[in-house]
Amino acid sequence: MAIGFLLFTILALASSLAYASDPSPLQDFCVAVNDSKATVFVNGKICKDPKMVTADDFFFSGLNKAGNTSNPVGSKVTPVNVNQLAGLNTLGISLVRIDYAPYGLNPPHTHPRATEVLVVVQGTLYVGFVTSNPANQNMKNKLFTKILYPGDVFVFPEGLIHFQFNVGKTKAVAFAGLSSQNPGVITIANAVFGSNPPISSDVLTKAFQVNKNVIKHLQGQF
Template identity: 80%
Template sequence: MKIIFGFLATILIVSLAPFSYASDPSPLQDFCVAVSDSASAVFVNGKFCKNPNMVVADDFFLPGLNKPGNTSNAVGSRVTPVNVNQLPGLNTLGISAVRIDYAPYGLNPPHTHPRATEILVVLEGTLYVGFVTSNPANPAMKNKLFTKYLNPGDVFVFPEGLIHFQFNVGKTNAVAFAGLSSQNPGVITIANAVFGSDPPINPVVLTKAFQVEKNVIDYLQAQFWSNIG
């Protein structure tokens, strides 16, 4: 019986092991304020830790998130991030935030956060939002799209790593805030990454992937791709 129990326990631990890396590691101290000083003794989550005796309240403070972002760009939106790179006190805490401003008919283009789930709250305007599931197990099925129209006070969740977007369907500006389950969630904007990489992806790869003529790929790669966040 002990052998069977031990075997089952081992199987359970092995099956759960991957989930221990599904989010930022839990801190083993009250805080680890990030600094760029390589002489610091502790290096946690990609950042050096400030001497705890030197930590001050401003290490956990960032003003100005009430100010609208500049949406004068090709997609008509602006993401203002609050992650460990802007707020050093977030280091090891496993959380961050963003403010997103949308011009009328502005779009936060399809993108992913490889390290975080996102929860979005609409403050102003009406957004059409959605996310697409990963490749289904059945090859005959398509990736499923989940969408919703959001008004002020509405909340929507985008699961970690899945492609998602927000589109302002109104004639006025829109504003949303979002929390993310990582101190540095990362962002991959699909069009930018595929067509605007440096150096460019070989057009042969993209023509086969998208099943289009090379002139289409040439045109897309020739566009000016820039990040909005």
């Protein structure tokens, strides 16, 4: 299956999700102005003068290149959101490429502003997401998982913790569309154990019900 066709499919799927998150635009486009000194704050970015807009404002190149997975988790996410592609501003859509080394992991994380639809183009992934806390306190958060192969698609609902793990002995590649121009990402382990300043070890010890030395060890990893 051609990567170009898969990318088109992802974008089409993600565009149908756009109404779930970012507000609908009131103009044809609003190409973002990269101006860190701008004094006007908007929910998104300031619009470039339409008379100055060119085709390059809607163009990004490079998703054909593999990401560097030489890191502790063995994965690399290459985003194409409004920060990389100014023409996405107000359009409620973005894209990522994810590369996985053998047994590489895209760790448990959430996208606070977007639903994600993922398609595998190479390799075998074990993916899943966990539901939010149930109303009945006697019940546990439910885990939904699936093994994905090339051409398979899986959806991660907005805001829920999810992950992807390469269970194969060769590298894997996936692309994902997200229903926001800037979906955001919260990697759970980094946020909990690597915040600056760190969360009090007393808080984490009580939350995770473990010895304080375990918490200090985990904080030391981040």
